[in-house]
Structures are given as C-alpha cells and as structure tokens.
Amino acid sequence: MSASPIVYIVDDEPSGREAVASLVTEMGVEARTYESAEDFRSAYKGERPGCLVTDVRMLRMSGLELQDALADRGITLAVVVVTAFADTPVTVRAIKAGAVTLLEKPCGPLELWDAIRSGLAEDEQNYEIEQRRAAVVARWESLSPAERDVLERIVAGDANKQIANHLDISIRTVEVRRQQVFQKMEADSVAQLVRMALELNPN
16 A cells, blocks of 8 residues: 555643654654544544544543544544543443444553554555445446446346346347446456445445
C-alpha cells in the first residue's frame, strides 16, 4: 500500500495524548493528536490505513459517541479504546461498535503498542478489501442493464441457451453480451465473476 499508516490520538488530557504520541513516534509511525472528539471528527479526511486511540470520558463527545459518529459516516477506521473506567457495559459497547480492544488505564507501553499494531494491521486489511470492492462496483456500474441481466444469469450457472430462453434473446446476442461482461468486469473465468458477485452482494 502506498500510504503510510497514521495513528490518531484523541484525549482531553495533554499528558495522556503526548505519552501515546511519543510511543507511536518512537515506533516509526506518524502520530496526530486531538484534544477532543469534535476536533478529530472535523479534521479527519479519511486517510487510511490508520488507527484511532481514544479515551472514553471526555468533555462533550465521549470516545464511545465518537465511535458511533464515525460508523454513521460509514468510516471503518480501526479503534483502540483506552479508559480509566473500564466496566462491563463500556467494554461491551466499545467492542460491539467495532473496537479492536479496550485497555484500562494505566496500561503498559508494550500492551498499548500491541493493540495499536493490531489495529493498523486490521485497518490495512479492511482498507484493501474496501478498495477492491469499490473497483468491482465501478466495473459493475459500467455494465448496461442488459449486460447486468446476462451477468446475473451467468452467476446463477445458466448456459448460453438457458440465458437466451430466460431473457428471450438470441444465443448470438447472449454471446456478445457475455463477452462484454467479461471484458468490462476484467474477469478471466466464471469463477472470478462469481467471486465479484459475492463481493457486490455478500449476503
């Protein structure tokens, strides 16, 4: 991946922000600090891969509310939650919202770095999946409605004659549209088309 990872640190306590930033920088990774969830939400431009390290209890928006706000915007950035008030409801809510882990303050530098490293690895993998799916969506959108109909029947396992009967078109027309589907989807086999279809509709 061409982009270098970034760790975003959100904590309203300056000492907490700087301690995490120092650790991240020592490990050779860029760190960006924010004193509030609102500041981060306004500044974040979608850079990936990355990992957000956020405290829970902060003035105005909490770390958990920040998780919810990111999810509402469709942002899947990896999140490590750090708190001095780790109880079961907080932990459950953070993990259900997609946090990589929740650490209780004070946590050791090795424990924190392991969590951040896991978050960066997870985010890189998720970003690659999202980018690949976006490319597949762009190819699918380049298909005409008639070509999409043929693609649907190919993925369903129909042979050309069955597709022709189902769509009430000639076999020659099926062959032409089938070729266009393979070219536009950049697929070399039916198996590839099926995998792309699953990426488009995972359910």
